[in-house]
Amino acid sequence: MKRLPLIPTVLVAAAVATMIGLGVWQLQRRAWKEDLIARYQAAAVLPPVAWPNLPPADDSLLYRQAQGFCTAVTGWRAVAGRxxxxxxxxxxxxxxxxxxxxxxxxxxxxxxxxxxxPSWTGGTVTGVIAPDSRHRIRLVATQPAPGLQPSARPDPSATPNNHLFYAIQWFFFAAAAAIIYMLALRRRQTPPPPPSQSSPRI
Known part of the structure; x- marks a missing residue:
């Protein structure tokens, strides 16, 4: 039996171990995300808060009911929404x-x-605090401005949690790499068939 090639075996083993480690990390991320969503859902039923003067550095206010007062509208932006x-x-x-x-x-x-x-110029806004890509948080009004319909209420369960899928992918890649390398080793260690001998011509 031929000896295993040292460098390729070490490289493949390291790659497989890395992929397995990434899969385990994704499972840990999945548990963390599930805990985060549970905290968001708990925040949604807490008593309302006043809109903060400064957005918090963490996500402690996300999905809380809140009220703020818009003294003046200084600008509008439209984003894709439902x-x-x-x-x-x-x-x-x-x-x-x-x-x-x-x-x-x-x-x-x-x-x-x-x-x-819209032509809305300000006033009291009551709603739910949602994530905002530019300003960390925004207040989604329960009562829309005149001429508008209510935006979809922020839903903690809509928070992406694809970590189980990513973990399965990494475990699949690790298994595929190991299987492909074992097949390559088997092929390398299989002796070639003897050369065929042609019959002598008469």
Missing amino acids: NARGESGWSHIAACGSGAEGPGMQADMGWSKDADP
């Missing part, structure tokens, strides 16, 4: 002054089929 019935369109987010130090408040004032901003 309404309460799940229809696709535009969510209209107002950049608000809040009458206090800090960056103010981002208020999702509702949904429509087109991207044109």
